[in-house]
Amino acid sequence: MTSHLLDQPHHDGSALHVPAGTPAPGDRVPVRVRVPRAAGVAGVWLRTVRDGEPRLAQAVPDGVGPDGEDTYVAEVEVHNPVTPYRFLLxxxxxxxxxxxxxxxxxEVPDAASFRLTTHDPAPAWLGDGLVYQVFPDRFARSAAADARPVPDWAVPAAWDDEPAGDGPLAGTQYYGGDLDGIVEHLDHLADLGVGTLYLTPVFPGRSNHRYDASTFAAVDPLLGGDDAYARLAAAVHARGMRLMGDITTNHTGAGHEWFTRALADRAAPERDLYVWAEPGRADVSTSPDGQGYASWLGYGSLPKLDWSADETWHRMVSGPDAPIGRYLRPPFRLDGWxxxxxxxxxxxxxxxxxHAVARTLRAAVAAENPDAALIAEHFHDATTDLLAGGWHANMNYTGFTRPVWSWLAVDGSPVAAHGLPVTGVRRPGSAMVAAMRDFDAAVPWSVTARQWNMLGSHDTPRLRTVVGPDAVEAAVTLLLTYPGTPVVFAGDEVGATGDNGEHARTTMAWDQAAGGGPRWxxxxxxxxxxxxxxxxxxxxLRDGGMRWAVVDDDAVVFLRESPGERVLVVVARAPWAGITLPGRLLAPGAQPETLYGDLPVTAGADGLRVAGDGPGVAVVRLA
Structure with a gap:
């Protein structure tokens, strides 16, 4: 029989439990824990760790909460940049x-303790709307694109051609999307509720993805150049949206002006910019004249930057024309990277x-725009890096994307588990939630609240291919109701498909937008x-806390709570037993107000009844 978790004590880092704002060293921050009477708790202590040593302080009763739960409060002294704490019951x-x-x-390790941090959080605007990811070659072509010559590295493709999923064509197939084409379709973003437009790289390279930059000094003429980037920035900002860029700090392209000078002249200052190593080692490539250099995963087209060199810091960050700051200034005024x-x-x-690079990048970005964001790409466990005061948040593949996929995946799907040499698997709700809680618990709430949650990106299979068309609504409901910043890869919202990252880089079928079609x-x-x-x-839903209420094989239920609102979210992948939740969740005299979905949630004498129908979703305001 399904049971609920709402009789367990609860704490998270949201405003109901921790005062808003970033503490300074020496501050004493009151933290509150809610203890239902059914939990059988007779006393509460706060356990903190200061300078590596655990300390205990008794929490004191702080009245009765709106749900009849006892509330206890204790103070955390913020002595270290990251201060872990948990509660002894x-x-x-x-x-x-x-x-x-x-x-x-x-007994439990400290890895999942709650945390206060003196590091400033990501800017609040990240949570104001969707982040919309655009792969420029595949989004839209303006009329000007037709007059541009096809580069020598490229293989032209018609707009409706299927993207290559592997082989040389995956990186050279050229559709010719450009920046003015994006400007022409900003109405679509506005209608979707986009708050931030994020573009993959716009610097010239020798590939359609442009992660192999040949310079950071200019925008690719194939996209319209600097002038087109400035026009896009002005148009985006005029609509009240933000614009974020994409930069490679680990490597450049082998065709980059710095690397070609470094290869040609061993006395050139650019020589210091790269990591040189003996050929034959792992992740080491060899130039045509026999020089060994570190490269991304051994791909010779992506030579690795050496951050032990002062010249790298100057060229990338501190110099007057360094890209990190240059593109945050007019006429582009990017809102982050x-x-x-x-x-x-x-x-x-x-x-x-x-960590030193991340902190310095954050300081450089803040010097240009104190309200700018710095988001990391990290495919596995980023928790240690996210505690260092550098990256504001991470692309949350491990804490959101993969767990959601694993719960909603099509049974027997041949689509590979992302980044693994095996196929995906359909797991129970308990596995999804355990993974989410593991990763959320390892970082401060200020990070969890702004993590980039995605259902796919330019590096993954498409959502629709992974979970099938019938489960898309369940996945999108989780994306739009879970703590963090929802990120949408262009095309997912109209049902794009794709078996892997390259195959998923489909074009937008604008010609079908008015009347619908197989690609819209x-x-x-x-x-x-x-x-x-x-x-x-x-x-x-934007800023509230997170409280799991039900974790069933085929359904999950959770609460999002802010000081002025409580929303219940129900997501079922299949029929399940249903449950009756405590009636105290409803404000006095209130009735459940369905904001979205078709699963019945009703108030009765015995409590709040959540029907066991499914598949389906419900987003319901309770207070």
Whole structure:
């Protein structure tokens, strides 16, 4: 029989439990824990760690909460840049611990403790709307694109051609999308509820993805050049949206002006910019004249930058024309950067300067625009890097994308698990939630609240291919209601498909937008639009805390709570047993107000009844 988790003590880092704002060293921050009477708790202590040493302080009763839950409060002294804490609960059956993963009747490591940090959080605007990712070659062509010559590295493709999924063509297939084409379709972004437009690189290279930059000094003429980038920035900002760029701090392209000078002249200052190594080692490539250099995963087209060199800092960050600052200034005025391969930047053998690079990039970005964002690309466990005061947040593949895929994946799907040499698997709800809680608990709430949550990107299979068309609504509901910043890869909202990252880089079928068609699913677009509107109109969904209520094999239920609102979210992948939740969740005299979805949630004498129908979703305002 399905049971609920709402009789367990609860704490998270949201405003209901921790005062808003970033603490300074020496501050004493009151933190509150909610303890339902049914939890059988007789006493609460706060356990903090100061300078590596655990300390205990008794929490004191702080009244009764709106749900009849006892509230306890204690103060955390912020002595270190990151201060971990958790709660000790005493009662019948012995003591228990409450941390970010839940309540435990056993000893637990500090890895999942709650955390306060003195590092400033990501800017609040990230949560104001969707982040919309555009791969410029595949989004839209303006009329000017027709007059541009096809570069010598490229293989021309018609707009409706299927993208190559592997082989040389995957990087050279050229569709000719450009920046003015994006400007022509900003109405689509506005209708979707986009707050931030994020473009993959716009610097010239010798590939359609442009992660192999040949210069950082100019925008690719194939996209329209600097003038077109400035026009796009002006148009985006005029609509009240933000614009974020994409930069490679781990490597350049082998055709980059710096690298070609370094190869040609061993006395050139550019020589210091790269990591040189003996050929034959792992991740080392060899130039035509026999010079060995470190490269991304051994791909010779992507030579690795050396962050132990002053010249690298000058060229990338501190110099007057360094790209990190230059593109945040007029006429482009970018609102921040997504940093490609952030996890490898500054790491090579015994050298590890990643945290120093991240902190310096953050300071440089803030010097140009104090409200700018710095987002890392990190495909696996980014938690250690996210505690260092550098990256504001991460592309949350491990804490959101993969868990959601694993719960909603099509049974027997041949699509590979992202980044793994095996196929995906359909797991129960408990596995999805455990993974989410593991990764959320390992970083401060200020990071969790702004993580870039995605259902896919230019590096992954398409959502629709992974979960099938019938489960898209469930996935999008999770995306738009879960804590963090929802990110949409252009085309997902109209039902794009693709088996892997390259194959998923489909073009937008603008010619089908008015009347629909096989490459433009109007029903899926409506799901995205409606859920995005619900999120925009809800303080709880944008900024509220997170409390798991039900974790079933085929359904999950959770609460998002802000000081002025409580929203219940139900997502079912199949029929399940249903449940009755405590009636105290409803404000006095209130009735459940369905904001989105078709699953019945009704109030009765015995509590709040959530029907076991499915598949389906419900987003319901309770207070």
């Amino acid at each position: 005493d009662g019948p059956g012995g003591y228990r611990w409450l941390d970010g993963r839940g309540v435990h009747a056993r 997504r940093v490609d391969v952030a996890n490898m930047t500054g790491r090579w053998g015994s050298e590890d300067r990643t 699913d109007a029903a899926t677009l409506d799901v995205y639009r409606r859920l995005a509107a619900v999120r925009r109109g809800s303080s709880a």
